[in-house]
Amino acid sequence: MTLRRAVLPAALLALALWLAAALRLLPPGDWPALPFRAETMALPQVMLAFGLMPRGVIALVAGAALGLSGALIQAVLRNPVADPTTLGISSGAQLALVAATILAPELLAGGRWPVALAGAAGAAALVMAVGARRGFAPVTMVIAGMLVGLTASAVATALTLAQGEYLLSLVIWNGGSLVQQDWSGVRALALVLAAGGAGAALIAKPLRVLSLGAPGAAGLGLNVGLVRLAAMALAVALAAAVSAELGLIGFVGLAAPALARTLGARRMEDVLWSAPLIGALILSVVDGLVLAVAGAGGEMFPAGALTGLIGGPLLLWLLPRLRGSTPPGSEAPEGPAPRLARPGRVLAAMAVAVAAAALLLAWIGRVPGGWAVLDWQSLRDFLPLRLPRLAAAAAAGALLAIAGAVMQRLTANPLASPEVLGVSGGAALGYAAAVFAWGTPAPAITLACTAAGGAGALLAVAVFAARRDMPPERVLLAGIAVSSLAGAVLSALMASGDARAWAILGWLSGSSGQVTPAGAAALAALALAIWIAALAARRWLALMPLGAGVSQGVGLRLGPARLVLIVLAGVGTAAATVLVGPLSFVGLMAPHMARRMGLARPGDHVTGAALTGAGLMLAADFGARMAGFPYELPLGLFATLLGAPWLLFLLMRTTR
Amino acid sequence: MTLFRIAKLSVDVPGRRLLDDVTLDLPAGRMIALIGHNGSGKSTLLRTLARQIAPAAGEVRFEDRPLGQWRPRDYARRLAFLPQHPPPAEGMTVRELVALGRYPWHGAMGRFSAADEAAVAGALDECGLRDLAGRIVDTLSGGERQRAWLAMMVAQAAHALLLDEPISALDIAHQVEVLSLVRRMCHAQGRSAIIVLHDVNMAARFCDHVVALRHGRLAMQGTPADLMRPHTLAAIYGLPMQVLSDAQGRPAALPA
Numbered sequence: 001m002t003l004r005r006a007v008l009p010a011a012l013l014a015l016a017l018w019l020a021a022a023l024r025l026l027p028p029g030d031w032p033a034l035p036f037r038a039e040t041m042a043l044p045q046v047m048l049a050f051g052l053m054p055r056g057v058i059a060l061v062a063g064a065a066l067g068l069s070g071a072l073i074q075a076v077l078r079n080p081v082a083d084p085t086t087l088g089i090s091s092g093a094q095l096a097l098v099a100a101t102i103l104a105p106e107l108l109a110g111g112r113w114p115v116a117l118a119g120a121a122g123a124a125a126l127v128m129a130v131g132a133r134r135g136f137a138p139v140t141m142v143i144a145g146m147l148v149g150l151t152a153s154a155v156a157t158a159l160t161l162a163q164g165e166y167l168l169s170l171v172i173w174n175g176g177s178l179v180q181q182d183w184s185g186v187r188a189l190a191l192v193l194a195a196g197g198a199g200a201a202l203i204a205k206p207l208r209v210l211s212l213g214a215p216g217a218a219g220l221g222l223n224v225g226l227v228r229l230a231a232m233a234l235a236v237a238l239a240a241a242v243s244a245e246l247g248l249i250g251f252v253g254l255a256a257p258a259l260a261r262t263l264g265a266r267r268m269e270d271v272l273w274s275a276p277l278i279g280a281l282i283l284s285v286v287d288g289l290v291l292a293v294a295g296a297g298g299e300m301f302p303a304g305a306l307t308g309l310i311g312g313p314l315l316l317w318l319l320p321r322l323r324g325s326t327p328p329g330s331e332a333p334e335g336p337a338p339r340l341a342r343p344g345r346v347l348a349a350m351a352v353a354v355a356a357a358a359l360l361l362a363w364i365g366r367v368p369g370g371w372a373v374l375d376w377q378s379l380r381d382f383l384p385l386r387l388p389r390l391a392a393a394a395a396a397g398a399l400l401a402i403a404g405a406v407m408q409r410l411t412a413n414p415l416a417s418p419e420v421l422g423v424s425g426g427a428a429l430g431y432a433a434a435v436f437a438w439g440t441p442a443p444a445i446t447l448a449c450t451a452a453g454g455a456g457a458l459l460a461v462a463v464f465a466a467r468r469d470m471p472p473e474r475v476l477l478a479g480i481a482v483s484s485l486a487g488a489v490l491s492a493l494m495a496s497g498d499a500r501a502w503a504i505l506g507w508l509s510g511s512s513g514q515v516t517p518a519g520a521a522a523l524a525a526l527a528l529a530i531w532i533a534a535l536a537a538r539r540w541l542a543l544m545p546l547g548a549g550v551s552q553g554v555g556l557r558l559g560p561a562r563l564v565l566i567v568l569a570g571v572g573t574a575a576a577t578v579l580v581g582p583l584s585f586v587g588l589m590a591p592h593m594a595r596r597m598g599l600a601r602p603g604d605h606v607t608g609a610a611l612t613g614a615g616l617m618l619a620a621d622f623g624a625r626m627a628g629f630p631y632e633l634p635l636g637l638f639a640t641l642l643g644a645p646w647l648l649f650l651l652m653r654t655t656r
Numbered sequence: 657m658t659l660f661r662i663a664k665l666s667v668d669v670p671g672r673r674l675l676d677d678v679t680l681d682l683p684a685g686r687m688i689a690l691i692g693h694n695g696s697g698k699s700t701l702l703r704t705l706a707r708q709i710a711p712a713a714g715e716v717r718f719e720d721r722p723l724g725q726w727r728p729r730d731y732a733r734r735l736a737f738l739p740q741h742p743p744p745a746e747g748m749t750v751r752e753l754v755a756l757g758r759y760p761w762h763g764a765m766g767r768f769s770a771a772d773e774a775a776v777a778g779a780l781d782e783c784g785l786r787d788l789a790g791r792i793v794d795t796l797s798g799g800e801r802q803r804a805w806l807a808m809m810v811a812q813a814a815h816a817l818l819l820d821e822p823i824s825a826l827d828i829a830h831q832v833e834v835l836s837l838v839r840r841m842c843h844a845q846g847r848s849a850i851i852v853l854h855d856v857n858m859a860a861r862f863c864d865h866v867v868a869l870r871h872g873r874l875a876m877q878g879t880p881a882d883l884m885r886p887h888t889l890a891a892i893y894g895l896p897m898q899v900l901s902d903a904q905g906r907p908a909a910l911p912a
Contacts, residue, residue: 537764
């Protein structure tokens with residue numbers, strides 16, 4: 001199929017969808033004449049001239065800007081899965097805007113653009129810094145970018161939650177709605193697009209040289225650093241402009257260049273001019289569909305949520321086609337971890353420390369005006385209140401950590417974790433389904449739905465990973481794609497404005513405040529059971545990291561063993577996710593810390609990870625209770641704030 | 657006695673036939689070299705024998721039973737497989753790696769018995785690793801690491817060993833060391849070994865029997881003496897070859 005033959009029907013479809021919406025509003029005879037003057041028009045005419053018309057145009061302009069931004073990023077990084085969404089740039093802009101709206105509204109006096117640009121540039125700089133350490137290896141870049149993006153979204157969600165009642169409009173903006181009230185947005189974006197297009201035309205030739213790879217291009221006399229900087233600056237500015245004007249519109253920048261290449265654009269120049277065209281059509285068709293489905297009533301439904309829905313599957317489809325561009329060795333983990341001679345003592349010390357910390361945290365606390373150590377009588381009064389939440393937090397941390405350790409060994413990948421592999425995202429979808437189906441579901445139903453969602457997501461990734469020759473990095477990316485798909489569904493639900501959405505939003509950032517003693521006991525028992533099960537499977541956990549060839553060679557039935565471990569990790573993650581929400585990174589950090597401490601054997605590793613996870617979650621719980629006293633902050637937010645910097649630090653460590 | 661009986665075996669990947677109608681008997685108790693050009697299907701054949709790949713057509717019988725009828729554990733007790741690039745054994749000591757070879761005997765939950773212990777100790781001795789047993793595998797040199805993996809196969813107590821290019825990453829001294837060890841394991845203990853090799857001279861020098869593939873089909877099989885003839889080598893590699901004699905009168909092949 002050639003470019004021309006695909007573009008024409010898409011353009012006709014977009015036009016037809018828009019016309020259908022316009023004709024539903026007003027028969028063609030009553031359309032206002034140019035030039036538009038609002039004071040002489042009837043209400044439907046105003047809605048058409050200053051609502052629907054700019055909306056149709058801005059879909060084209062924004063789509064083109066995103067397509068160009070994605071094409072530039074992919075060219076400069078030589079990475080077909082990079083775009084403003086996967087590199088965290090859009091989320092950086094989003095976080096900056098949310099934070100400015102809540103914390104420093106005066107910053108927005110000069111418009112939203114400077115703030116959005118600062119956020120986007122910050123995120124891009126962070127991701128590029130990570131990438132520079134790893135030779136801009138494509139998958140590592142995208143993992144870093146999606147971590148930055150997920151973290152920024154998590155913090156933005158938590159901030160939104162803390163100021164909930166004021167920020168419904170922000171939530172809608174987060175979803176990327178294309179609703180317009182006048183032509184100012186179109187004018188501004190068109191200006192940016194024109195400038196961006198001119199800039200792209202200027203650097204098209206250097207970019208083509210750069211497609212040989214940095215060393216080759218430098219050998220031809222190209223100033224590689226300057227070209228990279230210019231292209232990234234253009235791409236970031238374009239993405240930030242769209243973010244500021246319309247909100248998060250994911251994956252158009254990913255899809256447009258990919259489609260352009262699929263439709264036969266091979267040379268750099270071809271991709272650079274056809275990607276904006278295709279991006280414009282994608283966004284127009286998507287928004288036309290939103291108009292057709294939602295009609296006048298659900299006009300607040302954001303187009304961005306819909307593009308997010310296509311993004312995850314698209315990424316999965318692209319992954320197997322990503323090859324040949326990775327410098328060898330650049331995606332290897334860091335050097336060998338130490339190994340303790342006597343792991344038993346360290347484990348015992350850790351167990352004592354976690355128990356002592358739990359007691360201590362039950363004992364001290366903040367009171368109005370300072371800190372207090374409880375006396376005996378108050379301790380007896382407070383203990384039934386505090387102990388369940390402490391036990392539940394510790395158990396959740398241990399469960400996530402065990403699931404993480406199991407998955408890191410299962411995939412032989414030190415960066416695997418329930419959060420990253422999409423288990424948490426799937427669990428979140430399961431939770432949302434339970435809330436929407438039952439209203440206020442019983443705890444057992446919630447747990448079952450969450451577990452089913454988590455196991456389903458993990459299964460999807462596992463099926464994908466079972467294909468031949470799929471290196472662990474790709475599997476990781478598949479998991480992140482599932483996560484982002486879940487995120488898109490959730491933000492679509494959120495933007496529907498349904499009251500139940502608030503229950504989900506609250507749960508997303510996690511809280512241990514409402515845990516009952518029975519619930520805490522159940523979670524602790526589950527943690528114990530999962531720990532014992534993982535210990536029983538320790539021989540599998542020793543064999544799995546050696547790969548399919550070795551494990552099968554000694555007679556391990558790989559299929560059933562994988563399934564058992566996946567279910568183990570899925571159940572553990574789901575149970576913990578019900579308490580702490582889907583984003584915490586404890587499942588990633590704790591096994592890694594245990595390994596860095598020198599706990600090498602599978603049994604020690606799992607046990608050490610569980611203890612570390614429990615300790616981390618106790619710390620997060622303490623922080624969540626104390627930082628905003630007397631109000632309680634979400635537990636998940638604190639765990640994320642502890643975890644994300646650590647993760648980025650891990651990624652930035654140079655390979656030895 | 658016959659170790660493997662291969663009849664009309666074909667293996668496909670989407671869009672390409674890797675092995676095409678191969679019929680072949682592999683004798684037991686010998687050290688057998690699998691040679692051929694890049695992409696000739698020698699690794700594919702080995703991995704099919706190890707049950708890592710399913711055949712598209714034809715039948716393979718191991719000890720007179722079709723491959724599909726063996727339970728994984730029983731198969732692993734009879735036959736051990738070493739992949740081409742042994743993966744990094746993160747944080748594992750040599751002894752722990754070798755002990756993994758006992759998996760088909762004790763299973764996921766079974767006790768690590770005195771017999772298992774003895775097998776591990778014997779394997780460490782046989783491969784000259786007794787002094788290195790406590791070392792971390794990833795800190796060993798290439799030759800030592802390869803010996804550790806061989807010891808794991810010995811601990812598995814299998815009578816047939818499948819090795820996929822075990823010397824491709826080693827210098828010449830370690831190549832000789834590893835192949836000598838495999839030869840000793842075969843001839844002293846009555847094991848069979850099937851080894852994918854790139855180097856014709858190493859194959860001729862260490863192996864008892866040679867199987868050559870070309871474009872997924874059987875090109876020749878026979879003794880090293882059958883192999884080391886200019887026109888045979890030319891037929892296998894598609895390149896004129898000459899065969900010289902070294903100081904001890906052993907043949908050495910070179911491109912002509």
